Amino acid sequence: MRIEHLRERSDLGVISTTTLKSLGVADPWRRCASGGPWQRMYPGVVLLHNGPPTPDQHLTAALLRAGPGAVVTGSWACRRHGLPARSPEIHLLVPGAARGSGSLILERASPMPPSSDVGGFPVVSTARAVVDACRFLRSVDEATALVAAAVQRRLCTPDELRVEARTNRYGTKLAREVLRDLGRAESVAERDARRLSRKIRLTTPHWNATIADASGLVIARPDAWYDDVGLAWEIDSRAFHYGPRDYERTLARNSRYAAAGILVVQTLPTRLRDSPEAVARELKAAHRAAAARPRPAVHVVEVR
Incomplete structure (x- = not known):
């Protein structure tokens, strides 16, 4: 033929x-x-x-090897949902016994989770994909970044992730630790900011609290809010805050801070990671400056 x-x-x-x-x-x-x-x-x-197989050919071959009813999960499913996940292994869930081969992981699931067509492939939900991807990660930072991306892009909620992570599937400890330690899905930089704030012993701030002026007009929702002196701390990650039109929104936010008399410290995640001592000095200096002037007439209207 x-x-x-x-x-x-x-x-x-x-x-x-x-x-x-x-x-x-x-x-x-x-x-x-x-x-x-x-x-x-x-x-x-x-x-x-x-020649070199394309990603779609890799996935097609894996599903053919797995047999009818197989669905994609883990890092390859995360990438199908638009999330950063680097593991090369293809992880499939199958309804019956099966043996993987090389970088193909075949795992029996009972019951099989729901799936949907994503680009022509049967893919599990984002929450299931993220938790399964975390099962094969060894780095807390990688797991935190993946969880953060899923939630901040509104592809799933923290509660949906917690439901998946509470199951008895082997290897969900890392995902459960990330969700428990953070209290909410946040970026690696925000987690590091919490640690730095505790280390330098500033007044414990509110995290992701909504701030409004005396008339009730919402000003912003800073990453950290030092309510005793009226100081805002923003971790302005390019990955999460500087997408399309986000730069314009950041300028408008800073203008609202200025109009309300709020001092704001802006920190890039790279500086928080590479120069935490310098960031600590800047934050403490800003806190002293905020304490030296009359506190603005603003208040917390919502804390998560």
Whole structure:
């Protein structure tokens, strides 16, 4: 059979050896030998060219190997949802017993979680994908960043993540620790800011409290609010705050701070990470300056 007909029977050039044999290809593996025109992806799965597979071809081959009913979870599902996740392993959930191969992880799930079509592939919810991805991470910072991205992009809620992390699936300890330590899904920088604030023993601030003026007009929701002196601390992460139109909103926020007489310290996450001593000095100096002038007539209207 001509290669064009084989490609028509394949999915993105991925095809099973069973299908190839039914189409008259007696020895598919011979064409997958070194220098051959095809390549073996997994046992029983062939790619009809010998160049580098695309991510979609990788995932198609993995699902074909896993069999009917398999769904994508973990880091590959996170990426399908638009989240940063770097693990190369493809993690699939399957309804029955199955064996993985190489970087393919096949895990039996009972019951199978709900999934939806994302770009032509069956993908679990964002919350399930994030928790499963965290199961294969070893870095608290990586797990915190992934959880933060999921929540701050409003792809899932902290409660949805907690529900997934409370299950008995092996390896959810890291995800549970991140959610417990943070109290809410936040960025690595915000977590570091909390630690620094405790270390320099400033008045314990409100975190992510909504601040309003005397007339009730909402001014902002700073990352940290030192209510005793009326000082705001903003961790202005480019990753989360400087997307489309966010720069304009940041300028408007700072104008509202100025109009209300609020001092504000703005810190980049890179400085918080690389120069915490310098940030601590700046924060303490700002706190002294705020304490030396009359406190503005503002108040907390909501604390999370």
